[in-house]
Amino acid sequence: MKTSMERKNLYGYIINSLMVVALGVVYLKQMNNTTDDSLWNWISLGLIVIILGMLTTVFFILRVQLKAKKKSEEELLKSQKLLHSIIENTTNAISVKKINGEYMLVNKKYQSIFEAYEKDLIGKTDHDILPEELADKYLDADLEAMKLGREIQVEEIIKQSDGEHTYLSVKFPLFDISNRVYAIGSISTDITERKMIMESQKEADTFFNISIDSLVIASNERFLKVNPSLSDLLGYTNEELLNTPFATYIFPEDIEMTKEAIKKLEGGVNLVSFKNRWICKDGSIKWLSWNATSDTATGTLYAVVRDITNDLLLQEENERRMNDLYENQQKLNMIIENISDGVLVANTDKQVILANEVANELFGIEDDSKISIDFSGHFKVLNPYEGKVFPVQNLPAELALEGKITNDIDVLLLNKETNTIRRVLLSGRPIIDNENNIAAVVVTIKDISRYKRLEAELERKDQESRRRIGFKSDESQSEKKE
Template sequence: MKIPLERKNLYGYIINSIMVIVLGIIYWKQMNATGSSLWNWISLALIIVILVMLTTVFFILKAQLKAKKQSEAALLKNQKLLQSIINNTTNAISVKKINGEYILVNEKFQSFFGGSEKNLIGKTNHDILPKEIADRYLEADLEVIKAGEEIQIEEIVEQSDGPHTYLSVKFPLFDISNRVYAIGNISTDITERKVITESQKAADTFFNISIDSLVIASNERFLKVNPSLSNLLGYTTEELISNPFANYIFPDDLEKTKEAIKRLESGANLVSFNNRWICKDESVKWLSWNATSDKNTGRLYAVVRDITKDLILQEENERRMNELYENQQKLNMILENISDGVLVANTDKQVILANEVANELFGIEDDSKISIDFSDHFKVLNPHGGRTFPAQNLPAEQALGGKITNDIDVLLMNKETNEIRRVLLSGRPIIDNENNIAAVVVTIKDISRYKMLEEELERKDQESRRRIGFKSTDSKKKK
């Protein structure tokens, strides 16, 4: 059984006091028996002094023990307070001797190894970690001792949820002789911060190398622009940021730009907003803006594209389309106001255009259903003898071969009604810019009425001749 130091002091004082008192009684009896002498009185006085000194030492030791106990209690209280503080921080904290033995760790640091404080105190990294990792930590500790001041290093610690990156501040602890006796370590988990930093670096890289111009702005001036916008307008980044952006907007577009910014500030997004900007070389460019705003910060974020060439091309296309439309209208008017039927077909022999005369001839309103060689609707006959006209000699086939044909006389017999029309067919190819045949044009001139009139006139002429007794040359020869 362990006896407390206070009790040992008390027991020693009592025993020594009893021994001194007994010794004094013995001297007192000897003095009475042999008679008193100077030396006996001196010896008795010394015994009394010894007793007083014992008593004094007892109370001094008692006071010291009490003070020590209070000091130890205060120290324990402070240690508990310190341990409570370091246990409730998110940082991992440890203190180890210069030989590597841990003398203080907090709960966060214990979680690295999955052990309790008792399992770490008095142990070194070599006792709990693989040699390669432990040697790396030892080298860092030796660097601290060698430097005699704090150092910062990044360390990767494997944990249950994967590797974590810690920023560790290692610093020496000095004794009263100014010698390093321990090494302190405070490690901060910077895994998330590092991810954010890497993301920020990636975002900055994307921001700076983006082909499109990227902008962060307030409602009056640019806060950040990427090099693309500087290259686009010709100003330096410093020039764009240091001046209100209204200085660079084309005056006529300033009011509508201010209205667009107000819409952004109210929470609306800006999509394909176009305005003009004055470049450093005094040229004017059209920019298209897609923008949004952050209501918490009031910042505006935008992606900008130069659409100057697109608008010029669009205007040119519109002009060409207008010209094409006008030409188409003129062509339609010409086609609809001529008496001949007109067919236009592509190289696949598909009719892409027919005028009203041609539609009436074929009895079809849908141009695409008309056959350019007439075979689906008519029998094509030679007017002399009534034989079938060779398909390869028709104007469409000739035109597809690059030949021009004029006034081919044929008969068209309707396959359904057997109605016959006599027509003159002409054809010619349409050549594109590369000298290739792009389409063919076939014209149909209905001469049935003219032939009927011609025959009627000839018949009447013959009748008139007979009435007046006119004899033909052949008759005279016969006579």
């Protein structure tokens, strides 16, 4: 059984005390038996008492010191257990190596990285468990910390079962009581996920900054982050936009509706194509379209902004042109409907796209698309003087498609269903577009049947009148002379 230091101190004190008491008893007996040298005997007795007192004092001093040492050892053990518990349960990988590279201490996390038990690592070096190139790199970092005499930070990449992990390692020298380096400590933190997030953030920032569209992160009053596109768009510097409430730059008449839109955003309603006007640094006004959403938990607003000023101007111009075109179309329709001639408009595919009421009545068809521009579906086109079929290629529509203008071609239209004949004058001309191409043709039909009938009637009546007044024709006078 091992005897504690406290007991040894007690036993030594008792033994020494007994010896001193025994010595004192001897001196007392001598003093009683003799009267010689009584002074020296009393001096000896006094010394014995002093020694006994000193022994007692030393005993109690040693006892106090031993108690203090025991308490200190208990506190040290408690601290060691606490430190060991922290080392073993931390998520950081911790190791201590001798200056020759041998492992003195590794925690569970460090063991898990290399998939080894503590007994498999203690006493080994990095060259025993890692590829040479990687082990040399770790050794260089350890030597650097040792040479500088202070902590350093290095990134270390370790290949594990689930892939490569990046660790941020803090390496630091450990000093003995002589202030000499005897070991190198290392605390490594897995920053793989953090590094991925940082890379992702870097990519997001790159996308944010190079985006053609303006990107905005804001509170309900100020911009928190804007990309260069918005600065270029409005002409203000990044600092001006971030350090001033954005309402400063909104067109005064649009501020209230913008505030209402922000309230909707804060309530969780997304904005799509919200439009408002902004005052640029040069004093010009631009229309911006906002697609925005919000994080209701933080109140942060996120938006994509696009300049639609030119789009709106173009839209207004198109609307104006459409209105003008519609107005012109209405005027044209009114003119076409109120002229006495039939009018046909056909595209380059010879499809009639417009016919006025006179033309509809002539063809007996209300659906314009069913009218044939060359009349072949409805009439037989004849030469009025010879009675022969008029060549299709010489009709105004065909010639207009070739870019030629024709005026008053005299033809007979024989209705295939009723066998009635109309005498008409046909004219045609091409419609040229902005690129000088033929876009359509126009054919006008002037019905002169009535005029021809009136002409024949007048001729007939003239001949009758001449006979009644005895007017002799040139033919009769010639016969008389003969």
